[in-house]
Amino acid sequence: MNDLFSRNAAKGAAKPATKPASPAPVAGGSDYSAKDIEVLEGLEPVRRRPGMYIGGTDDNALHHLAAEIIDNAMDEAVAGHADRIEVTLEVGNWLTVRDNGRGIPVDPHPKFPKLSALEVILTTLHSGGKFSGKAYDTSGGLHGVGSSVVNALAERMEVEVARDRTLFGHAFEQGKPVQKLKNLGAVHNRRGTQVRFKPDPEIFGKQLFQAARLHRLCRSKAYLYKGVEIRWNCDPKLVEGTDTPASATLHFPGGLRDFLATSIEGRATVVPQPWAGEVGFAEGAGRAEWAITWVEQGDGFLSTYANTIPTPQGGTHEAGLRAALVKGLRAYGELKKERRAASVTAEDLFGGLAGMCSVFIREPQFQGQTKDKLTSPEAARLVENALRDHFDHWLAGDPGNADNLLAWTIERAEERIRRREQKETPRKSATRKLRLPGKLADCSREGVDGTELFLVEGDSAGGSAKQARDRETQAVLPLRGKILNVASASADKLRQNQELRDLIEALGCGAGDRFDLARLRYGRIVIMTDADVDGAHIAALLMTFFYKELPELVRQGRLFLAQPPLFRLQAPGKTVYAKDDADRERLLKKEFKANQKVDVSRFKGLGEMPPASLKETTMDPKRRTLLRVMLPAEERARTSELIEALMGRRPELRFRFIQENAAKLDEESVDA
Numbered sequence: 001m002n003d004l005f006s007r008n009a010a011k012g013a014a015k016p017a018t019k020p021a022s023p024a025p026v027a028g029g030s031d032y033s034a035k036d037i038e039v040l041e042g043l044e045p046v047r048r049r050p051g052m053y054i055g056g057t058d059d060n061a062l063h064h065l066a067a068e069i070i071d072n073a074m075d076e077a078v079a080g081h082a083d084r085i086e087v088t089l090e091v092g093n094w095l096t097v098r099d100n101g102r103g104i105p106v107d108p109h110p111k112f113p114k115l116s117a118l119e120v121i122l123t124t125l126h127s128g129g130k131f132s133g134k135a136y137d138t139s140g141g142l143h144g145v146g147s148s149v150v151n152a153l154a155e156r157m158e159v160e161v162a163r164d165r166t167l168f169g170h171a172f173e174q175g176k177p178v179q180k181l182k183n184l185g186a187v188h189n190r191r192g193t194q195v196r197f198k199p200d201p202e203i204f205g206k207q208l209f210q211a212a213r214l215h216r217l218c219r220s221k222a223y224l225y226k227g228v229e230i231r232w233n234c235d236p237k238l239v240e241g242t243d244t245p246a247s248a249t250l251h252f253p254g255g256l257r258d259f260l261a262t263s264i265e266g267r268a269t270v271v272p273q274p275w276a277g278e279v280g281f282a283e284g285a286g287r288a289e290w291a292i293t294w295v296e297q298g299d300g301f302l303s304t305y306a307n308t309i310p311t312p313q314g315g316t317h318e319a320g321l322r323a324a325l326v327k328g329l330r331a332y333g334e335l336k337k338e339r340r341a342a343s344v345t346a347e348d349l350f351g352g353l354a355g356m357c358s359v360f361i362r363e364p365q366f367q368g369q370t371k372d373k374l375t376s377p378e379a380a381r382l383v384e385n386a387l388r389d390h391f392d393h394w395l396a397g398d399p400g401n402a403d404n405l406l407a408w409t410i411e412r413a414e415e416r417i418r419r420r421e422q423k424e425t426p427r428k429s430a431t432r433k434l435r436l437p438g439k440l441a442d443c444s445r446e447g448v449d450g451t452e453l454f455l456v457e458g459d460s461a462g463g464s465a466k467q468a469r470d471r472e473t474q475a476v477l478p479l480r481g482k483i484l485n486v487a488s489a490s491a492d493k494l495r496q497n498q499e500l501r502d503l504i505e506a507l508g509c510g511a512g513d514r515f516d517l518a519r520l521r522y523g524r525i526v527i528m529t530d531a532d533v534d535g536a537h538i539a540a541l542l543m544t545f546f547y548k549e550l551p552e553l554v555r556q557g558r559l560f561l562a563q564p565p566l567f568r569l570q571a572p573g574k575t576v577y578a579k580d581d582a583d584r585e586r587l588l589k590k591e592f593k594a595n596q597k598v599d600v601s602r603f604k605g606l607g608e609m610p611p612a613s614l615k616e617t618t619m620d621p622k623r624r625t626l627l628r629v630m631l632p633a634e635e636r637a638r639t640s641e642l643i644e645a646l647m648g649r650r651p652e653l654r655f656r657f658i659q660e661n662a663a664k665l666d667e668e669s670v671d672a
């Protein structure tokens, strides 16, 4: 090690050097000098600043420890030296990872002859066999940091290496060796490395490894590399009452194609078969594997990996994929003489994309030790070139597929352009002169895009909704009492109704003949009434009002129904919400154990729901489901007739209108 950087050298040098040169301390100043500069040695920096190495000390950071050790075993497998990895989680937060690879070298290290290579690897940062590319070809490890960081942050770590028919053992606590490397005698039928460790509660507090999360990690690793079998095991107590298996053999010769199939199970896709394949890069620079499709509704996802390391923040490989797809689709559009294809952007094509892309490259560069993003510059070009060709062939080979995808993407592009135009009519300038009803709690965002108006029943529900909302984008208008039955009321009578006048004022777009969609002040209008018969009636009345007075707003898909739950089911450590009786029975069976005591409460109204629950279940765009209210084309002509029939004379039919028609007509779940 370099003496210049050792702590004592720094201290020794500091004293004589600073005295003569340091000026007299000024008032309030400090005497800040070289003696204040610390140089941490060995693994101390890891314990002092875990964030730099594992991104923090939270749940993600904790699980990153497991990923580091599993990644090392995967590197050994991908290099062709191991084909089996066993991952075992015990009660007490002990995790064991064992592979049948070459085993970490245990011979004395040339640079530190008194230490085994194993000890050097585990007690020094930047020690490893992946710097030169001689021992590994396309490894996920590259810094020589991972296993030593885990060791530093473990209360105890026990390593066993089986090499040349001999078993060796070593043990560490908080990164410090507590014994010498031991020869544990002869072994047969065993080779490879086993690392067993327990994260240090001094660093991670009471946080524990979660079986579900580790199982998922193992599963994705097995999908990413067909040449490995991962045996997952955990104490059955840790997965009681959950979907996670206590043991599983994970081996997927179908690779990413199968991974995608299980990940989108049951969702309708734009193309019947995914675009999937595998291709080597030019000049043996590595390879890529991918499986990609597009979901018709809701958001998609894109998971990218480099040398089996997940890269949630994307990076250069993802940029290459984007470029290949966007350029490929535009070129196809040109070929088909579809002018509108030129306006397609990555956003349009990737919003509903669902898929995975995994690359294996030499000497990858990542951002930081958590490796959330690939930064190797050459990856963009390698991926784009290799995938572009393949994508072009796929499009040309199945015009049915390709035309579907093109039409779907163009539709999204046009929707995006429309949204942008709306946004350019700024909210406040267009509406400043408007009178707004006093009880409207408006949102603060300028512009219409992304904003919502919630129509709620009564002041107490209004109060809850105001606390539960996102002030920036969500406005709340409480409507008092039953609004008029609009189907049988005359236009004059309608205009006199205070509640409806307030509603039209808040919307800003006028009604009837004076309706102008461009002046609508919100992106979405959401009817949020109690989950009972009265609530359904009010919702039906409001929907009728919109059909009659602002039909264009409905036609444009701007009207929605919120879906508040009716029941809360609670047991220690678990809360779920049910939307009706059937749902409650289903959840009781599915979510809780047979003999468990579950506290079931029924919400009398939204006003009774704690704002946090209302937010979580009904209002938060990330977690709720909304129903879009729309009439299918063939029903549109009959709209007024239909409404007369349901709302005019026969009140007993009212509830059916919302229950059946609203559910089966063109509504779709959004935000899901």
Ligand SMILES: Nc1ncnc2c1ncn2[C@@H]1O[C@H](COP(=O)(O)OP(=O)(O)OP(=O)(O)O)[C@@H](O)[C@H]1O
Pocket (backbone or CB within 6 Å): 068, 072, 073, 076, 099, 101, 102, 103, 104, 105, 121, 127, 128, 129, 130, 131, 140, 141, 142, 143, 144, 145, 146, 147, 148, 149, 193
């Ligand atoms: N399961 C294993 N089998 C064989 N060798 C291993 C194993 N685990 C670790 N090693 C050796 O120990 C070295 C150090 O591992 P460590 O995780 O600290 O760093 P790295 O994998 O090289 O890089 P990174 O810090 O990016 O993970 C590796 O380069 C490899 O030579």
Ligand SMILES: [Mg+2]
Pocket (backbone or CB within 6 Å): 068, 071, 072, 140, 141, 142, 145, 146, 147
């Ligand atoms: Mg590593």
Ligand SMILES: [Mg+2]
Pocket (backbone or CB within 6 Å): 121, 122, 124, 125, 126, 127, 128, 144, 145, 146, 147, 148, 149
């Ligand atoms: Mg190391």
